[in-house]
Amino acid sequence: xxxxxxxxxxxxxxxxxxxxxxxxxxxxxxxxxxxxxxxxxxxxxxxxxxxxxxxxxxxxxxxxxxxxxxxxxxxxxxxxxxxxxxxxxxxxxxxxxxxxxxxxxxxxxxxx
Amino acid sequence: xxxxxxxxxxxxxxxxxxxxxxxxxxxxxxxxxxxxxxxxxxxxxxxxxxxxxxxxxxxxxxxxxxxxxxxxxxxxxxxxxxxxxxxxxxxxxxxxxxxxxxxxxxxxxxxxxxxxx
Numbered sequence: 001x002x003x004x005x006x007x008x009x010x011x012x013x014x015x016x017x018x019x020x021x022x023x024x025x026x027x028x029x030x031x032x033x034x035x036x037x038x039x040x041x042x043x044x045x046x047x048x049x050x051x052x053x054x055x056x057x058x059x060x061x062x063x064x065x066x067x068x069x070x071x072x073x074x075x076x077x078x079x080x081x082x083x084x085x086x087x088x089x090x091x092x093x094x095x096x097x098x099x100x101x102x103x104x105x106x107x108x109x110x111x112x
Numbered sequence: 113x114x115x116x117x118x119x120x121x122x123x124x125x126x127x128x129x130x131x132x133x134x135x136x137x138x139x140x141x142x143x144x145x146x147x148x149x150x151x152x153x154x155x156x157x158x159x160x161x162x163x164x165x166x167x168x169x170x171x172x173x174x175x176x177x178x179x180x181x182x183x184x185x186x187x188x189x190x191x192x193x194x195x196x197x198x199x200x201x202x203x204x205x206x207x208x209x210x211x212x213x214x215x216x217x218x219x220x221x222x223x224x225x226x227x228x229x
Contacts, residue, residue: 031214042219103157
């Protein structure tokens with residue numbers, strides 16, 4: 001199983017809503033990542049978890065709150081988002097010493 | 113700081129022809145890795161090929177090969193025998209030296225490739 005599964009695929013939320021994005025992998029990878037990708041732009045790193053501990057927070061606003069409940073799961077909790085937060089949110093995982101990261105299909109988020 | 117540059121916003125190629133996508137990079141680290149990813153309109157980032165900074169030979173994966181010129185700091189992707197399914201956005205990316213069990217990757221701005229029948 002070389003899959004990273006993200007749910008939901010699409011999400012529309014209001015600026016006062018609270019929602020969560022979910023990412024799951026069963027490859028035994030110990031590093032998991034959240035990226036944000038605006039249209040026609042490259043992915044930008046948001047957070048990195050390594051061995052279930054937050055290792056990198058790229059100065060992301062506190063309205064985005066990551067969580068890593070176990071080595072297979074990664075969540076991104078969303079609260080009071082702005083329309084400019086509308087983007088494709090990609091989850092990825094990798095293992096130390098390996099080359100590539102494996103990406104999920106992403107969640108297309110629209111904030112209205 | 114690491115920097116990745118892709119100077120071709122868009123490229124066209126005839127089906128069954130070969131195409132080269134350009135990528136240059138800048139880093140002061142002697143140890144780094146270079147990737148190419150493909151992103152179709154569905155959104156998923158698909159790994160294509162990897163080149164380590166100490167690898168002596170150019171990487172190849174099926175129809176994909178990486179033309180690695182270390183002195184020029186370039187890592188161009190060559191796709192042979194283009195297929196309609198190759199139409200997608202292509203990102204060059206660079207990994208910093210491994211640290212703490214994870215990899216920090218910087219992506220270039222991407223090249224949109226369109227294959228013409």
